[in-house]
Amino acid sequence: MTATSSMTAAAKARENAGRFDPSRVPDTDTGHLWRSFLTAARLGWLMEANWTDPVLFFIYSVAKPLASTFILVFMLEVIGGAAGRDFRGFVVLGSALWAFVISGMSGLAQSILEDRERYRMLKYLYVSPSDFIVVLLGRGVARIGVGAMGALITLIVGIVVLGIRFDIGAVDWPLLVVVMIGGLASIVAFGIVMAAVCMQTRQEAWSYPEAAAGALFLVVGAVFPLSVLPAAAQVLGLLNPLTWWLGGARQALFPGGQTSIGGPGSVFAEVFGHDRPTSGEIVVALLLTGALVTLASSLIFRVSDRRAKEQGLIDRTTGT
Amino acid sequence: MAETSLYVHRATRSPAEAANWDRRQVILNNLRSVAGRAYPRVRGISREKSWLAFEILLPFLSTSAFVFVYRALKAPPEYIGFVVLGGAMTAFWLNVVWMMAAQLYWDKDQGNLELFFAAPMDVMSVLFGMAIGGLVMSSTRAAAVLLIATVLYGVQFAVSQWFLLLLVFFLTLSALYGMGMALSSLFLMWGREAWHLTQLMVEPVYFISGLNFPVGRLGMIGALAIATIPLAVGLDAMRQLAFATGPGPTGTPPPAVEALILVVMTVVFIWVARLMLRSLERRARQEGRLSARGR
């Protein structure tokens, strides 16, 4: 036998390792971040998206959002009868848009739980060179797409089946685009907060995102005007970007319709001196409150991340 | 090294003697297994306190949202009570969906299912233990939401038959958790698709169960729900009994009949659970998977 053929694998590797320098680490640039995001989004899409599976499409994009809407519509019918029907458009739009909130908050949070408890992959994602939050965002984004489909179907059913009057020519498109961008960014920020919470909690936290969405439901004027709430709750609502997002979307899609933010006797009317917010006020308030929530979510995530590392929570499995 | 006496625990003279249990031993084993499986759930309550926020405060706020919808519509006060009662029962339903239906699927992933099957007890004991443990967990949550909302929103109960109300409540829980037991085997057999089916059991079931409004207003759908979903029939019966002076006929059977429906549901669901578990084990042993349809 020659010396070469009797060489160990390690010796062979050393011979060929001339150009390898472990101290040289490539910089993480914007391109790398974007690639990480896309990869994670594609992964999330493959795992979550169900466009080609009719049963799953039905569950997530039809049954769930429509059921939520019908609960409210029937509540109106039971109490309001004909008078309730005027309120129907208000309720249906709020319920339709809420599909974004639930899917956005669930998407990121449940990615954490699934990757940690089911696939046991979280630790590998965490220690990869990609920014963890970017990967998380990518994974969660597919779920928001599912929510968008649900929202659209609910609106269509509302218009076609439930008789809601809608004039596409009257839509304020610029306002709609701006508030949707601001609103979705805020939803993602809330999703990050939920993800941070789920990093600290155990397996039973599956229901927490929906519970949190249900709580937010109370103070953002989703299905009833803020003016119905006590003053303190109205103030909380006005500090929440989702309130301005919903109000802005309503104003854009149904100009002149009932406002969720103002109204006679509301805190908004008392503070600003008029019953309805203008488009400009909505956009500014959305951007300001959205920025606050984004900042807060970033801080909360960092605290959660550090605590998770200190306590060894990244790779634990829980469950009772 | 440890004393050898440490390793001699049971004095059976032969494997045949150890293998032959009398009926008493079998029953005791199964009862103890129920307690054993319930134990982690009961202990888990105190191990992580986040449930105080997420399973009491947030559901309370979510229930409050529907209270304010009715207030915005200037509904009679009984409807506030309907929503509050529905909100409290939600705790049990979510527990059945997430911690019963999906639980064996999680157990399979963790390697527990194999050990359950390899142990001498009937695996139904495991399901019963899960149900009892889940019930204890959820009762604290439901009671908290009911109490806080009742006080805060001034809900006035008008109970005409306390005994029947309590009976209906317990029958609702037994039927709910019986359903959970049946679903846990089904979901294990269906793998990841079952995971998605749990989603179908949240808002759609809330709707057809009449969680926030009298289910009788749904006509035929309501009748179907009363016949098949424990939450629908139990909630309707409890509303009729708890708000006896409330709005007139709801278009649904009287509480006594609904109590009988719940008894039938309990029996049927538990029987179905047993049947499916046996079928599951048989298929798993034949096909070589712990779930008959794994992913």
Place this chain on the structure above:
Amino acid sequence: MPSSVPPAIETRGIRRVYRAKPKDVVALDGIDLEVGPGEFFGLLGPNGAGKTTLIKILTTLLLPSSGTARVFGFDVATDTRKIRRIMNMVAGGEQSGYGLLHVREQLWMFSQFYGLAPREGWRRVDELIDAVGLSEQRDQQVHSLSTGQRQKLNMARGLLNDPWIFFLDEPTLGLDVSAARTIRELIVDWKAAVEGRTVLLTTHYMAEADELCERVAIVDHGRILAIGSPEELKRRVQRESLFRLELDRLDGGPAVLSRLPGVVSAVAATNGTSGEQEERHTVAVNLALRDDTALSGVVGALGGLGARIVALEKSEPSLEDVFVELVGRGFEDEPAENGQAAPEPTADSAEPREEEVA
């Protein structure tokens, strides 16, 4: 143990086929096995040999496709409850249980599944926690245990019900030397405490099977290739007695020894400790004798040659040698196509040329 006790394990023609695409997988292909009560029996084979499948059948988690299997006379297909009352199993790398429970609580939960009374269960749990060396971790949550601690917990779980037969599926997988030794000692002590306790161990660590098992079955591709005690199996492949001899001097070299009666070959030893030999100024020789009795003749002859023995060591084949002899490849090697062994590289080629590889 009375002679009326049936075999601990008895299988006849066990076959197990898994449906798979594109082709069904035959995990077990006609296993006939008998393990007596009180034996420490090993199943040795590479990954995918069928060891775990056989254990799953014997522990009633899997049905055979054909054939019969009995555990202490109870049929695995029809007497599942009885078998489950007298057996327990532990696998390597097990992560079962509920992470939020403490060690004590986890074990107590399982004690209830095995039928112990509640108080009896707590007492037994505390005994076993001390026995396996988890006393300091008794109130620690399970998810925070290290791998070795986790496996000790699994072993304690396995011993809760005092099984008559203990199935161990690679129990020391992934453990460090110290933890693995603790586990092995535990198993041996437990088995020795009561006559008739039986252990079936699957492993691909030869040394473990060699150390622990009274008999071993070598398994590959779902078939038993050989059964016997480790010594018997090694004798199958060892036709000569091999010794390594270290001498202070040897005039005439190893060739002198090769002419002695009973000596098959004598060659200079070139491996390992030549540096030490140089320091000690000794000569090492690898001797192959027809049998051990020829050694005395060699020792006598060495005296006549004026050589003094510095060290004498007997070499034995390992169980992997047995496997290689039986199958034609090592545990880690991939099977060559068409059952042909890959050719040895020739002296003047650095790498085997493509056309030489089967």
